[in-house]
Amino acid sequence: MKVGGPAAAVATAGVVVAIDQATKQLAATRIFPNDQVDVIPGLQLTNTRNTGVAFGALEGGGLIVALLIGVSLAALVAYFVVNRDRAWLWLPVGLLFGGALGNLADRAREGAVIDFIDPVAWPAFNVADSCIVIGVAALLWLVEGRPRRSG
Numbered sequence: 001m002k003v004g005g006p007a008a009a010v011a012t013a014g015v016v017v018a019i020d021q022a023t024k025q026l027a028a029t030r031i032f033p034n035d036q037v038d039v040i041p042g043l044q045l046t047n048t049r050n051t052g053v054a055f056g057a058l059e060g061g062g063l064i065v066a067l068l069i070g071v072s073l074a075a076l077v078a079y080f081v082v083n084r085d086r087a088w089l090w091l092p093v094g095l096l097f098g099g100a101l102g103n104l105a106d107r108a109r110e111g112a113v114i115d116f117i118d119p120v121a122w123p124a125f126n127v128a129d130s131c132i133v134i135g136v137a138a139l140l141w142l143v144e145g146r147p148r149r150s151g
Helices: 005-030 062-082 090-110 127-145
Strands: 036-040 043-050 113-119
Touching (some): 005 113, 062 090
Antiparallel strands (some): 043 113
């Protein structure tokens, strides 16, 4: 049985959205807004909102942010359709799409993204953000950095 393809990408995105939304709701219902809960030295959980994109860039730029996300997702889907047979491409596509959908769900429901993982000296983030970063790194590795076998 072959693993991969569009079904695997959709399943991965679904798992990412489910975990992301569940963890955000736990943080939103168990931690008062802007309160901090110490987990271990250097890591806190908090209940904060981000109306921008990465690190708060474009804060308050609702329509611009939505357009950028839409164009990025359309480009990702187009790339995947053209390259769907590429080994393991489904995984970063699923991570990226799921992360984007998780954050878009917050924007639609809350008007901002719920962030709750708050390490020292780094802006707060969430599971969707983590999946987006891992997805970008994996996509770059698959497309550009994967060692080629000489034959």
